[in-house]
Amino acid sequence: MKWFRTLKLTMNMWTVLSIIFVLLVLLPNLSIIVQFFSEPNENWLHIREYMLQQYIQNTLVLVLFVGFLTLVIGTSLAWIISAYDFPLRGFFQWGLILPLAIPPYIGAYTYHGILNYTGVIQTSLRNQFDMTVNQQYFNIMNMPGAIFILTIFLFPYVFTITKAFLARQSTALVENARILGSSSWRIYFKVVLPISRAAIIAGVSLVVLEVLNDYGVVSYYGIQTFTTAIFQTWFGMGDLQSAVKLAGTLMIIVLFLLVLERIFRGRRRYSFTTTKVKLLQPVKLEGKQKWLAFSYCSFIFLIAFLIPIAQLLHWATLTYKQFFSNEFWGLIWNSITVAFIAASMIVVIAVVISNFARLNRGMLAKTFPKVTILGYSIPGAVIAVGIVTFFTAIDRELFDFYEWLGLQPTLVISTSIFMLIFAYVIRYLAVGYNSIESGFDRIGTNFTEASRMLGMSVTKSFFKVDMKLIRGAIFGGFILAFIDIMKELPLTLILRPFNFDTLATKAYQYASDEMIHQAAIPSIIIVVVSAMAIYVFHHVLEKE
Amino acid sequence: MFVHIRELAFKYPNAKESTIKDFNLTIDQGEIISILGESGSGKSTILRLIAGLEMPTNGNIMVGDHCMCSNSSFIQPEKRGVGMVFQDYALFPHMTVEDNIKFGLQKWPRKDKKERIGEVLELVNLEDYRKRYPFELSGGQQQRVALARALAPKPKLLLFDEPFSNLDADLQIRIREELRRIIKATGVTSIFVTHDQDDSQALADRIVVLRKGAVAQIGTPSEVLGTDCSFDERLPVKPRILSRV
Ligand SMILES: Nc1ncnc2c1ncn2[C@@H]1O[C@H](COP(=O)(O)OP(=O)(O)OP(=O)(O)O)[C@@H](O)[C@H]1O
Numbered sequence: 064m065k066w067f068r069t070l071k072l073t074m075n076m077w078t079v080l081s082i083i084f085v086l087l088v089l090l091p092n093l094s095i096i097v098q099f100f101s102e103p104n105e106n107w108l109h110i111r112e113y114m115l116q117q118y119i120q121n122t123l124v125l126v127l128f129v130g131f132l133t134l135v136i137g138t139s140l141a142w143i144i145s146a147y148d149f150p151l152r153g154f155f156q157w158g159l160i161l162p163l164a165i166p167p168y169i170g171a172y173t174y175h176g177i178l179n180y181t182g183v184i185q186t187s188l189r190n191q192f193d194m195t196v197n198q199q200y201f202n203i204m205n206m207p208g209a210i211f212i213l214t215i216f217l218f219p220y221v222f223t224i225t226k227a228f229l230a231r232q233s234t235a236l237v238e239n240a241r242i243l244g245s246s247s248w249r250i251y252f253k254v255v256l257p258i259s260r261a262a263i264i265a266g267v268s269l270v271v272l273e274v275l276n277d278y279g280v281v282s283y284y285g286i287q288t289f290t291t292a293i294f295q296t297w298f299g300m301g302d303l304q305s306a307v308k309l310a311g312t313l314m315i316i317v318l319f320l321l322v323l324e325r326i327f328r329g330r331r332r333y334s335f336t337t338t339k340v341k342l343l344q345p346v347k348l349e350g351k352q353k354w355l356a357f358s359y360c361s362f363i364f365l366i367a368f369l370i371p372i373a374q375l376l377h378w379a380t381l382t383y384k385q386f387f388s389n390e391f392w393g394l395i396w397n398s399i400t401v402a403f404i405a406a407s408m409i410v411v412i413a414v415v416i417s418n419f420a421r422l423n424r425g426m427l428a429k430t431f432p433k434v435t436i437l438g439y440s441i442p443g444a445v446i447a448v449g450i451v452t453f454f455t456a457i458d459r460e461l462f463d464f465y466e467w468l469g470l471q472p473t474l475v476i477s478t479s480i481f482m483l484i485f486a487y488v489i490r491y492l493a494v495g496y497n498s499i500e501s502g503f504d505r506i507g508t509n510f511t512e513a514s515r516m517l518g519m520s521v522t523k524s525f526f527k528v529d530m531k532l533i534r535g536a537i538f539g540g541f542i543l544a545f546i547d548i549m550k551e552l553p554l555t556l557i558l559r560p561f562n563f564d565t566l567a568t569k570a571y572q573y574a575s576d577e578m579i580h581q582a583a584i585p586s587i588i589i590v591v592v593s594a595m596a597i598y599v600f601h602h603v604l605e606k607e
Numbered sequence: 608m609f610v611h612i613r614e615l616a617f618k619y620p621n622a623k624e625s626t627i628k629d630f631n632l633t634i635d636q637g638e639i640i641s642i643l644g645e646s647g648s649g650k651s652t653i654l655r656l657i658a659g660l661e662m663p664t665n666g667n668i669m670v671g672d673h674c675m676c677s678n679s680s681f682i683q684p685e686k687r688g689v690g691m692v693f694q695d696y697a698l699f700p701h702m703t704v705e706d707n708i709k710f711g712l713q714k715w716p717r718k719d720k721k722e723r724i725g726e727v728l729e730l731v732n733l734e735d736y737r738k739r740y741p742f743e744l745s746g747g748q749q750q751r752v753a754l755a756r757a758l759a760p761k762p763k764l765l766l767f768d769e770p771f772s773n774l775d776a777d778l779q780i781r782i783r784e785e786l787r788r789i790i791k792a793t794g795v796t797s798i799f800v801t802h803d804q805d806d807s808q809a810l811a812d813r814i815v816v817l818r819k820g821a822v823a824q825i826g827t828p829s830e831v832l833g834t835d836c837s838f839d840e841r842l843p844v845k846p847r848i849l850s851r852v
């Protein structure tokens with residue numbers, strides 16, 4: 064009797080919708096797992112024999128180097144900015160997040176354009192100083208180049224998370240160490256790094272996931288990794304089955320890394336307790352030290368933001384006419400529409416699942432939030448493979464169904480924009496979810512309970528009370544998801560319908576076709592929109 | 608008997624042992640009951656069970672002639688006709704005083720709504736504050752709005768969770784008297800939870816002493832607190848003097 068009573072009570076709209084949404088997120092991933100174990104074809108045997116090792120090696124080299132370098136740069140910047148005062152510190156606080164606004168693939172061809180034979184550096188050297196340089200030293204299209212690019216455009220993940228942690232949670236320890244007369248280096252290695260371990264690892268794992276997800280940089284620089292391999296076997300060889308195997312292997316690597324992260328992070332989660340926060344007071348630097356700190360921050364800001372932006376702006380002045388073509392406005396329209404639809408769906412799904420999770424106890428309420436994070440950990444190319452196999456399977460069923468109805472049979476879903484939007488939702492659900500969940504965390508369940516005691520159902524309470532109180536978080540989640548989708552490359556390249564281009568795919572195509580100048584304007588639009596969002600989030604909201 | 612609670616038991620899913628064990632209580636119509644116990648004894652949990660915000664593992668709760676919950680049925684909190692004043696008041700920050708009070712009257716005809724709002728505001732002496740937002744009110748005023756909001760829909764039973772814990776000592780004493788006046792004026796049956804013996808003594812018709820989730824003693828204030836000097840030993844409640852600090 065009791066379980067029946069419980070079941071009847073928990074089976075409301077929120078639960079049912081949550082279950083449906085979670086299944087939708089899970090199914091494409093399960094689809095990969097199932098097919099991963101299917102009978103291998105000859106091609107796969109060949110890949111496994113001769114190429115897989117290379118893919119794994121390149122991927123690991125990238126992950127290790129970029130992970131380590133972003134750790135060094137991100138944490139050192141975070142420490143300098145949290146603990147010391149020097150010229151322009153206030154600006155660097157959010158200015159050093161701006162490199163995130165430049166998607167690495169855009170950075171990749173921008174730097175190639177700066178450094179190659181016809182680029183600004185070599186032309187200046189030739190024309191001004193009559194110097195011709197050895198091309199070898201200016202070739203960035205190799206492994207070190209890719210590491211460089213991914214590092215300078217991804218380090219802000221480590222920087223922001225560590226900085227937020229240091230500013231709020233380290234005060235007592237650091238001040239004690241200062242009183243005890245420890246030198247600054249000592250504090251950094253003996254206090255800062257150990258206590259912010261969880262935050263640093265969280266930041267580095269975001270970087271690693273981004274590296275695994277990257278397609279633009281590695282394919283442009285001609286480096287064979289898992290993502291490029293998935294593209295090649297699928298589109299180059301037309302072998303979806305082997306692509307699934309590659310995707311499955313990559314998924315296993317990701318899951319392995321996630322487990323590793325759990326172990327390294329230890330029991331302590333990096334949580335920002337909001338009560339009784341005492342902010343770390345920065346120490347004013349003098350003399351040489353002052354300029355050293357300033358130069359370090361400026362240097363990073365220069366190479367990771369200012370130089371590529373200046374170059375893009377310069378190219379844009381050469382190709383500004385593009386701006387007036389219909390085709391270009393079509394791109395903007397496409398980008399905005401898909402991002403808008405997908406981000407709206409993300410917000411709705413995130414609200415339903417997080418509201419369900421916070422108002423219920425038990426297994427489902429505990430596991431569902433974890434599932435929503437899943438997509439963000441899985442590289443875009445893998446999600447794409449999962450979605451395509453999943454939808455073609457559905458389409459085939461529908462195909463028969465249409466025939467049976469006597470209608471003209473077509474492949475509806477697997478060739479439509481619907482698939483792309485669905486993929487965006489899976490991949491970026493976590494972005495919206497985190498924002499909305501933290502909004503719910505802030506207001507707690509008191510208002511909902513008060514509302515129910517006054518005769519409103521859960522659903523009515525949501526619309527009349529909760530939703531109004533977390534408006535900001537909902538909006539924030541929407542914007543973050545919107546921007547991530549606008550920048551997205553691998554999923555869009557694979558899943559877009561025929562002749563459908565977005566700003567991101569077009570910029571990438573121009574660059575791949577050696578029309579770097581033409582890539583500038585779409586790139587700049589992406590960068591400017593992202594930068595504005597970063598400015599609003601970290602500059603305006605942090606002040607509140 | 609107006610409220611009838613029998614063999615109530617409850618355990619939080621992640622807790623090791625039951626938070627509430629075999630809790631029994633009957634309350635007459637119009638009576639004011641105080642549940643007194645130290646922190647962690649399960650006072651809030653009892654209120655949440657009566658309100659329907661938690662589902663008991665065992666037991667029945669009857670209010671009036673209606674079964675609120677038994678082992679085979681459970682009425683949702685919004686359908687129980689039970690009002691609650693929360694410890695932190697939980698006034699909706701995005702609504703004015705008037706809208707907060709109107710919130711529980713959604714099914715009432717328009718004219719009655721207006722009348723009722725005027726009535727309860729008068730009762731708590733806040734007629735001039737209709738258009739204010741909660742953050743523009745003092746702690747004591749906020750508490751009275753919370754009371755007015757809970758009273759407005761004419762609940763059969765009114766629950767208070769530590770109604771004075773956010774007020775300073777002076778205000779606490781004044782509001783205590785006023786609260787009793789208001790409750791008695793409306794005739795609503797009430798249960799309030801506190802860890803302060805003075806509160807219980809000043810407000811309640813009967814006191815239920817709760818210890819580790821079970822009833823330790825029930826009786827009138829003089830029976831329970833009275834002149835019995837062995838009381839402080841038996842009851843792990845803060846001594847009177849300390850509770851002022
Ligand atoms: N959500 C929860 N999950 C698990 N255990 C809980 C939860 N809420 C309360 N408890 C536990 O149940 C017991 C009773 O809690 P309750 O809040 O009812 O105590 P209380 O008497 O109201 O205390 P206080 O005077 O501090 O408000 C406590 O031991 C508490 O730790």
Ligand SMILES: [Mg+2]
Nearest residue numbers: 650651652768
């Ligand atoms: Mg309590």
